[in-house]
Amino acid sequence: MMLVDYVVVGGGSAGCVVASRLSEDPDVTVCLLEAGPKDWHPAIHIPAGMLWLMFSRTLNWQFTTRAETELAGRQLFWPRGRMLGGSSSMNAMCYTRGHAADYDHWASLGNQGWGYADVLPYFKRSEHQERGASEFHGVGGPLNVMDFRQPNVLTQRYLEAAEQAGFPLNNDVNGAEQEGVGYFQVTQKNGRRCSAAKAFLSDEVRARPNLTILTGAQATRLLSQGRRITGVAFRQGRHQREVHAQAEVILCAGAVQSPQLLMLSGIGDSAHLHEHGINTLHHLPGVGRNLQDHLDVTLTYRSLQRVSSGLSWRNMLRMPGAVLQLLTSSSGFLTNNGAEGCGFIKSSPDEAIPDLQLHFMPASLRNHGRDLRFMTNEGFTMHVCQLRPKSRGRITLASTDPLKAPIIDAGYLTHPEDLQTLVKGFKQVRRIFASPAFDAYRGEEVAPGLDAISDEAIEQHIRQHAESIYHPSGTCRMGQGDMAVVDDQLRVHGVQGLRVVDASIMPTLIGGNTNAPTIMIGEKAADMILQARRRARLSGRHAAAPLAQSEGCEYAA
Known part of the structure; x- marks a missing residue:
């Protein structure tokens, strides 16, 4: 049996942060479980490789x-x-944080310590801003x-055209003001x-003796004694294994799989659990509810x-030549993330803050880049998404088999606004x-074409062609009340020894890309966990046990 202080489930944007920060204390033992492999593939590290990752069935969960x-x-x-790295190892690397009002709204819902002034230090702590330190940015x-x-x-022409259309230029959408257009900064x-993974699980971190990283290790069930979560059962290769936590299990499996694992472990809506023959450990009807995503x-x-x-x-x-540029000067179009131009704009002047985000691509693109023939055309594409959807969806179990994907009912456009x-x-x-800036280009x-001119025709195009832009959240909502799943310390209501730390805890979807906010959530959670540990030590309630490697358990750092 492996015994550690903390078990972290999921090596994505939050899980890497939590495992790294907790293991900075040499007296704390941590085991990180990641269902996928190590982040070894070159397509992960070459920015343009994200196109190949859309097709991979090894490095991409391929949910529908x-x-x-x-x-x-x-x-x-x-x-x-x-x-390792989760979606941060295959995303477009756009660094945005959302609007300050998003976090102040979380705090107004009763989530103490989650206002913008509270979370900004954690954004800065995680960041090495190449432009240098400022009121809004950190270095180191x-x-x-x-x-x-x-x-x-073409991206330069986009910025000129947007300014001609009346939208302000903004060199830092993560600074004092979000509204405007500019170039994305990238991770x-x-x-x-x-x-x-590259940032928080460096070779030095992976070599820490108090951190065990198990890849190819898919969590199948949370272990419990009464209402206390004591560990995680997982499958690694053909073997079923367990790892036990003296202090806490920290669930960082994301907005799709964190609620799935909770439900498989008897934490969720008792009626839904009963449908699948799962005994209820704790009736928590909000698990899997409140699903939000940016439709694009x-x-x-x-x-x-x-x-x-494009291609x-x-x-x-x-x-x-591009390969040579990449190897010799770390430049060229293989370093391109696809989405170079950024925009946060208002759908109408009446909006208090931007409610639309633009991603400008100097390439022809549709169907997530999987239409390769379309990409061979010379062209340019704009993504537009609504930032704060009022529609809500739900994650439910399709099966009691933890290796099968849950049902994703995104509920897109179920609210008419x-x-x-x-x-x-x-x-x-x-x-x-x-x-005029685009006149020469x-x-x-070509999509949708001039047949889609009226509002009705545009609506029809949206219904037939809109897609996710990869920001699912909200399925383990932070707050109080019947439909909340975690409190403002990210502890799961009704049980002990369990927290959820990922984008699923967002009560409302932030106005921007979700990778940097999820990393911030990991930073803040790790800080809260270590503070709680220090308080427990001072009161004499906890004594750490040494790391015990389970017999026959494959180690993969």
Whole structure:
């Protein structure tokens, strides 16, 4: 039997942070379980490799939703990272934090310590901002944040066009003001991806004697004695194993699989558990509820000039030179994240804060980049998503088999205001693309095309073509009341020795990309856990036990 102080389930954006920060104390023993392999594949570290990762069945969970009633009955593709680093090892590396008002809203719901002034120090703590330290940015943290070295000329035209359309330029959407357009900053270092694993689980961290990292280890059930969670059962290869926690189990499996594991372990809505023959450990009806995601729709134009960064023959012929650039100067289009241009704008002047996010790509793209033939065309694409959806979905069990994916009912557009906001955003993007800055580059609109002019036609296009932009959250909501799952210390209501630390705890979805906020949640949670441990030590309630390696348990750092 393996016995440690803390078991961390899931080596994604939050789990890497928690395991790293807890194991900084040499007297604390930690075991990190990750279902996928180590982050060894070159496609993880070369930014342009994210396109290949969309197809991988080894490094990508390849989830799909059930048929979405408001999206023409389509099942939407939900890629999620299945390796150390989780989705931070395959995302577009966009560094955004959301709006300050998002966190103040969390605090207003009764979540003490989660206002913007409370969480900003944790954003800064994790960050090494290459521009230098400031009121809003930190240096010396593990997560490297940098500017693009060679943005595409089409992205430059986008910024000029947006300014011509009346949108302000903003050099730092994570600073004093979010509204405006600019270049994304990215989580890269020297032209390579800086995932949560690369940042927080460096070779030095992985070598710590008090940190055990088990890869290929999928959690199947939480172990308990009465109402106390005492460990985790997991499958590694053909073997069923267990690891026990003296202090706590910390669930960091993400908005899809954290609620799944809770339900498989008897924590959830008792009626739903009964349907699957699972004994209820604690009736917690909010588990899996409150699912939120950013729904995204794209517009693509042909480029009259051969300057885009897609899979054109021109770029394929340049590939040997691009590889040389990457190896010798950490530059070139292989360091491109795809989405270079950023925008936080308002759907109407009446909005208090931006309610739309733009991702500009100097390439033709649809279907998550899986339509490779479409990408061979010279073109440019804008993603537009509604930042604070009022629609809600749910995660439920499909089976008691922990190796089978749960049912994802995203509930997209079930609130009518979400569709109205997306239509307004669609029109704003067309207004930007019609600006003079694009005159020398703008070809025909190929998606959706000029047949989609009326609001009704735009609505139909959204229903038939909108997709996830990969920000599921909210399924283990932080707060109080019947539908809350964790308190503001991220402790699961009704049981002991268990916390959830990932994007699932967000009571409402933040207005931006979710990787940096999830890392912040990991930073804050680790701090809270270590503070609680220090208080317990002072009161004499806890004494750490040494790490005991379980017999025959494969070690994979």
